[in-house]
Amino acid sequence: xxxxxxxxxxxxxxxxxxxxxxxxxxxxxxxxxxxxxxxxxxxxxxxxxxxxxxxxxxxxxxxxxxxxxxxxxxxxxxxxxxxxxxxxxxxxxxxxxxxxxxxxxxxxxxxxxxxxxxxxxxxxxxxxxxxxxxxxxxxxxxxxxxxxxxxxxxxxxxxxxxxxxxxxxxxxxxxxxxxxxxxxxxxxxxxxxxxxxxxxxxxxxxxxxxxxxxxxxxxxxxxxxxxxxxxxxxxxxxx
Amino acid sequence: xxxxxxxxxxxxxxxxxxxxxxxxxxxxxxxxxxxxxxxxxxxxxxxxxxxxxxxxxxxxxxxxxxxxxxxxxxxxxxxxxxxxxxxxxxxxxxxxxxxxxxxxxxxxxxxxxxxxxxxxxxxxxxxxxxxxxxxxxxxxxxxxxxxxxxxxxxxxxxxxxxxxxxxxxxxxxxxxxxxxxxxxxxxxxxxxxxxxxxxxxxxxxxxxxxxxxxxxxxxxxxxxxxxxxx
Numbered sequence: 001x002x003x004x005x006x007x008x009x010x011x012x013x014x015x016x017x018x019x020x021x022x023x024x025x026x027x028x029x030x031x032x033x034x035x036x037x038x039x040x041x042x043x044x045x046x047x048x049x050x051x052x053x054x055x056x057x058x059x060x061x062x063x064x065x066x067x068x069x070x071x072x073x074x075x076x077x078x079x080x081x082x083x084x085x086x087x088x089x090x091x092x093x094x095x096x097x098x099x100x101x102x103x104x105x106x107x108x109x110x111x112x113x114x115x116x117x118x119x120x121x122x123x124x125x126x127x128x129x130x131x132x133x134x135x136x137x138x139x140x141x142x143x144x145x146x147x148x149x150x151x152x153x154x155x156x157x158x159x160x161x162x163x164x165x166x167x168x169x170x171x172x173x174x175x176x177x178x179x180x181x182x183x184x185x186x187x188x189x190x191x192x193x194x195x196x197x198x199x200x201x202x203x204x205x206x207x208x209x210x211x212x213x214x215x216x217x218x219x220x221x222x223x224x225x226x227x228x229x230x231x232x233x234x235x236x237x238x239x
Numbered sequence: 240x241x242x243x244x245x246x247x248x249x250x251x252x253x254x255x256x257x258x259x260x261x262x263x264x265x266x267x268x269x270x271x272x273x274x275x276x277x278x279x280x281x282x283x284x285x286x287x288x289x290x291x292x293x294x295x296x297x298x299x300x301x302x303x304x305x306x307x308x309x310x311x312x313x314x315x316x317x318x319x320x321x322x323x324x325x326x327x328x329x330x331x332x333x334x335x336x337x338x339x340x341x342x343x344x345x346x347x348x349x350x351x352x353x354x355x356x357x358x359x360x361x362x363x364x365x366x367x368x369x370x371x372x373x374x375x376x377x378x379x380x381x382x383x384x385x386x387x388x389x390x391x392x393x394x395x396x397x398x399x400x401x402x403x404x405x406x407x408x409x410x411x412x413x414x415x416x417x418x419x420x421x422x423x424x425x426x427x428x429x430x431x432x433x434x435x436x437x438x439x440x441x442x443x444x445x446x447x448x449x450x451x452x453x454x455x456x457x458x459x460x461x462x463x464x465x466x467x468x469x
Contacts, residue, residue: 029313084369084372085318092370096370106374107374109378111332127340133364133408176312177296177313179329228312
């Protein structure tokens with residue numbers, strides 16, 4: 001059985017309408033632009049997947065990647081920490097028109113909710129957001145004299161990830177700060193799909209250097225010379 | 240002293256950042272918030288080793304690269320391009336926020352809309368309509384051994400930003416330990432503002448008049464002296 005898909009199109013072919021999709025990256029760093037665009041291509045050609053929920057730190061930048069997904073009309077909800085980026089018109093327009101839902105989550109809580117899902121921990125307590133509007137309605141408790149807010153795990157049906165190196169079993173490494181949410185999302189989704197810049201033979205990643213062990217990865221597709229979202233934004237590219 | 244004009248004679252942001260930088264401890268791990276607080280790194284005193292943390296998973300980053308040299312996979316939480324110092328490391332987001340909430344950072348410095356005398360901080364929302372965004376602010380106020388704020392002493396309209404209680408939506412409760420303003424350096428101790436330093440040109444009475452809660456004095460109030468040309 002191989003985890004390697006021949007094409008980007010094949011890699012995203014099973015994502016259904018209404019799916020909850022985690023997308024790796026922080027800004028453009030570690031963002032799987034080619035996988036996202038393959039999903040948009042499918043939506044434009046077939047009308048599916050529609051009504052998806054996207055989980056990412058941001059809510060898209062410029063007119064490519066997640067911003068292009070939103071603009072295409074396939075996203076009904078964003079779960080993120082910082083939707084108000086400098087080039088976030090795509091999300092802002094839909095949000096202010098009431099056409100897209102937003103669940104705002106503090107960044108560290110977002111990361112830990114995703115990690116907890118991957119680790120089989122249904123809930124945890126964090127000091128973050130205690131006493132603020134974002135803790136309203138949430139269970140709180142005192143531990144050792146300090147107050148904490150209970151947060152639930154955050155799961156997904158699919159994860160779209162960007163890795164630097166990969167091998168045949170799905171072991172992955174990441175480039176520079178492109179790691180960010182990618183290893184956490186790989187653990188938290190039922191089906192994790194990684195675009196890999198350099199997909200090598202068995203043993204091509206030294207076991208001591210593996211960041212994401214292959215057990216967390218279901219599908220890989222090689223994308224040499226991937227595009228970088230920040231560069232696309234700066235070039236004014238519209239997808 | 241009566242001639243001191245709070246809006247015109249106050250410190251610039253660079254001067255506030257310079258003052259905050261004088262307190263960077265040798266060997267410390269520090270997170271500087273996006274924007275104004277980031278400026279503090281520029282004034283890091285020579286001979287002190289400080290390791291900077293950024294939420295998106297980098298420890299030990301250095302100056303911005305020259306224009307044209309950016310690698311956009313290597314950015315900070317403000318999504319600006321950075322470089323790495325020797326000894327830098329990468330890690331995923333959950334490890335990054337473990338460093339924050341787990342008490343491993345020595346200092347986090349943030350901006351503020353308002354600070355309450357008990358250390359409450361409001362810096363993420365002005366409560367207006369629009370698109371809300373919080374980022375890592377609510378996490379950063381928990382865990383660091385010291386949470387400092389750099390801010391103008393008053394708003395652009397002259398209203399106090401240091402208050403008995405914040406009126407804007409809170410980022411965190413009783414979290415701020417020190418405030419560097421355009422007029423003074425103030426510690427927060429036992430639910431009170433304790434004045435440590437003030438500009439020598441401003442009188443106690445005038446400083447109190449632009450502060451929204453009682454300023455307490457515990458011992459000597461030092462002069463707040465910064466380089467003039469910043």
